[in-house]
Amino acid sequence: xxxxxxxxxxxxxxxxALAHPHVFVDxxxxxxxxxxxxxxxxxxxxxYDPLFSLYLLGEMGxxxxxxxxxxxxxxxxxxQTNWIEGFEGNSFLLADGEPIRLSGxxxxxxxxxxxxxxxxxxxxxxxxxxxxxxEIVVEVYDPVYxxxxxxxxxxxxEGPGAxxxxxxxxxxxxxxxxxxxxGLLLSLAMEDIPEDxxxxxxxxxxxxLTCG
Amino acid sequence: MRLTAIVAVALAAxxxxxxxxxxxxxxxxxxxxxxxxxxxxxxxxxxxxxxxGEPWALASLMGAAWLYGVGHAAGPGHGKALLAxxxxxxxxxxxxxxxxxxxxxxxxxxxxxxxxYGALAALSVSxxxxxxxxxxxxxxxxxxxxxxxxxxxxxxxxxxxxxxAALAHAPTCGCAHGCGPEAAVAAAAxxxxxxETLALIAGVAARPCAGAMLVLAVAWGARIPVAGxxxxxxMALGVAAVTAAAAVIGVGAxxxxxxxxxxxxxxxxxxxxxxxxxALLAAVGAAGLAASI
Numbered sequence: 001x002x003x004x005x006x007x008x009x010x011x012x013x014x015x016x017a018l019a020h021p022h023v024f025v026d027x028x029x030x031x032x033x034x035x036x037x038x039x040x041x042x043x044x045x046x047x048y049d050p051l052f053s054l055y056l057l058g059e060m061g062x063x064x065x066x067x068x069x070x071x072x073x074x075x076x077x078x079x080q081t082n083w084i085e086g087f088e089g090n091s092f093l094l095a096d097g098e099p100i101r102l103s104g105x106x107x108x109x110x111x112x113x114x115x116x117x118x119x120x121x122x123x124x125x126x127x128x129x130x131x132x133x134x135e136i137v138v139e140v141y142d143p144v145y146x147x148x149x150x151x152x153x154x155x156x157x158e159g160p161g162a163x164x165x166x167x168x169x170x171x172x173x174x175x176x177x178x179x180x181x182x183g184l185l186l187s188l189a190m191e192d193i194p195e196d197x198x199x200x201x202x203x204x205x206x207x208x209l210t211c212g
Numbered sequence: 213m214r215l216t217a218i219v220a221v222a223l224a225a226x227x228x229x230x231x232x233x234x235x236x237x238x239x240x241x242x243x244x245x246x247x248x249x250x251x252x253x254x255x256x257x258x259x260x261x262x263x264x265g266e267p268w269a270l271a272s273l274m275g276a277a278w279l280y281g282v283g284h285a286a287g288p289g290h291g292k293a294l295l296a297x298x299x300x301x302x303x304x305x306x307x308x309x310x311x312x313x314x315x316x317x318x319x320x321x322x323x324x325x326x327x328x329y330g331a332l333a334a335l336s337v338s339x340x341x342x343x344x345x346x347x348x349x350x351x352x353x354x355x356x357x358x359x360x361x362x363x364x365x366x367x368x369x370x371x372x373x374x375x376x377a378a379l380a381h382a383p384t385c386g387c388a389h390g391c392g393p394e395a396a397v398a399a400a401a402x403x404x405x406x407x408e409t410l411a412l413i414a415g416v417a418a419r420p421c422a423g424a425m426l427v428l429a430v431a432w433g434a435r436i437p438v439a440g441x442x443x444x445x446x447m448a449l450g451v452a453a454v455t456a457a458a459a460v461i462g463v464g465a466x467x468x469x470x471x472x473x474x475x476x477x478x479x480x481x482x483x484x485x486x487x488x489x490x491a492l493l494a495a496v497g498a499a500g501l502a503a504s505i
Contacts, residue, residue, distance in 0.1 A: 003340065022422065024249045049249060050256030055426055058433025059338050065263055065434070115260060148245060 001080045001087070003059055004147075021148035024049035027140045028120075028153025029091070029167070029207045031131075037161035038128035039136060039209065042102065044091050045120040045153055046080065053117040068112040076110025080119035089123065090149065092139045101126050131165060131211040138207040145200035155207050165211035172203050251280045255427060255443075259434050270439055274446035277427065281317075281450025284423055291316065291416040291451070292458035294358050294493065298412055299462030301365045301489025303482060304403040309459035312403060312412060314452040319417035321448035323350065324424040325441055332432050339429030346420055351504040354418030357411045359497020364408055366490025372483025415497075416455070423447065 004023070028045035048056065057064040060079060062072050083089065083104065093100045105121035112118070129136060140149045155167035258273035285292065295316070299309045327350070331342030403409050424444045431440025466485060473481040 021245070021248070022252075022426065024252065049252055050260075051252040051426070051430060054256055054259060054430040054433060055339070058429060059340055065260075115256070148249075 001083050003079055003082075004056065021142075021145055023052045023147040025147055025149045026152045027149045027205075028155065029138050029140065029151060030156040030158060031136075031162075031165070031167055031209055032122070033131075033157065033159030033162055033165075034128050035160055036128070036130075037132070037159070037211070038130045039125060040128045040159070041106075041122045041124050042091065042093065042138060043120060043122045044089075044140070045118070046149075047113070047153070048117040048119075050114075050116050053112070053115060056117055057112070064112070064115060072112065073110045076112070076117060076119055077108035077121075078110075080110060080117075081105035081108040081121050090140060090142050090147065091123065092141075093125065094137045094139065095129050095134045097135075097137075100129070131209050136209040138209075139201065139204045140207070141200040141204035143200045145203070147200075148203070149205065151205040151207055157209065157211075161211065165209060167207055167209050170206040170208055172205050247283060251276060251283055255280065256430075259430060259436070259439075262436050262439055263434055270442065273439055273443050277443035277447040278450040280423055280427075281447035282453055283450075284421065285451040285454035291320070291455050293496065294361075294412065294415050295455050295459040296462035297489045297493045298361060298365070298403065299459045300466045301369065301486045301493070302402055304463070306460045306463040308403055309463055310456040312409060313416075313456035313459045314449075316413045316416035317448040317452035317455060318445070319413050320420060320451070321424055321444040323417050324420035324428060324444055327420055328425050328428040329432065329437065329440075332429070339425070339432070343422065343425045343429070346425065348504075350418045350420060352501055354415050355497045355500035355504060357418060357497075358415035359494050359501060361408060361411045361415055362490045362493025362495070362497055364411075364490070366487045366494060369483045369485070369487025369490050372479065373487060376480040376483060421447070421451070 026047040028043075028047075030043040030045075031039050032041040032043060034040040054064050056079075060075060062075065068076075081104075089102065089105065091102070093102055103124040103126070106124060108119065108121045110117070110119045140151055142149065151169045151171075155169060157165040157167050254276035255273065258269055258276050261269035262273060291313075295309065295313050298304070298312075299306075304312075324346075327346035328339060328342050331337050331345065332339060335342075337345075403412065424447055427443050427447070428440045431437055431443065466482075469485065470478050470481055
């Protein structure tokens, strides 16, 4: 992740910035419940687009055309959870609309699936949250919109009481204004960075957890 | 007939411009994201196909790269802005401006090849570092060249304006030759000289396209460097298709304006356009230069 972030930061910070996504990720969000049925951890999965995967593996000195061995899987897991200062992981948890602090990445995995880099990690909530009392929403986005995330994987709930819960994806619902902005960002190509440093949030998919 | 065509082109350009500002193309937004992703996926698929030795894989890579070039050049960008401003602010023909656009796109691709392959082969640094270094080194050069062309255009434009004003004050001038509008027109830039043409090309080419650099880095990693160069050449042709169109629209808009003001004031109007477009370019170049160093 450090490598991707540095590339993104260099390209976005340089004046002829990439205002539009050049990296596409199919993301998944799982909820892990503790013994009392409270949300204890999130498991986040990232599945990169094939072109960026080729680029990333090339940068890591990994042969993208050979099957992944143990060392490769470990290297990907390490790379994807090597976060630079200030990077918040591109997953954001809201409890009744209020942002909740999440731990750094835990239990990372990495792999190459059909030529694409696949990685996952977990993030612990500082205080477990009861989904029967609190509305829990996870947003997955890159604030500067260098990476476009789509929550497309199956969203699962694991642990005691999970069968009473449902995690549903609210896909990004574009309004005319948002579409215009997105079209503009895409067309900006080399000229400007978005004025709004959290412009990526405008296009986020949201995963909503409902229990009981 | 020619006038009708020119007016039609100018109207179409104005419509696109207004539509853009009004967000009429918003509905294209999501499709554009999906399109970007689809283009990227096609490039990757073609790289895998080449590695697998599939027939026509190289052609498919070049086709995907060409589309990528068209797609990326289709929005407002610095290359088009430069070329369109130069087209409006000069008396260069549409054919000449289109030629300059083509050369500029190819030169831009060549810069990307030099930056990425140079860094990977000679310096053995990572492609990411090469991309960033390329941006940092090339951006000021490009802005300086663009600003230089702008200053050159506006100086010539102001000179033309002053000559026109002098003529207006002394309608019976006593000089031997070239006092009429022709003299001012002759002073107008037409991008026939190699220096200004080269500066314009440098202004466009000095900032390598990130998409091209990404493809080159991937091709290098996949050990198909020649295919990478061919893909970038195809991408440059795709970019040129769009930037040349922008330049030709600029020529059309300028000719429309000059036709509208009438024969008698054509020289003055051309000088005014030249001064204005030149000043705009100079300002863009200066702002970019300040931001990039």
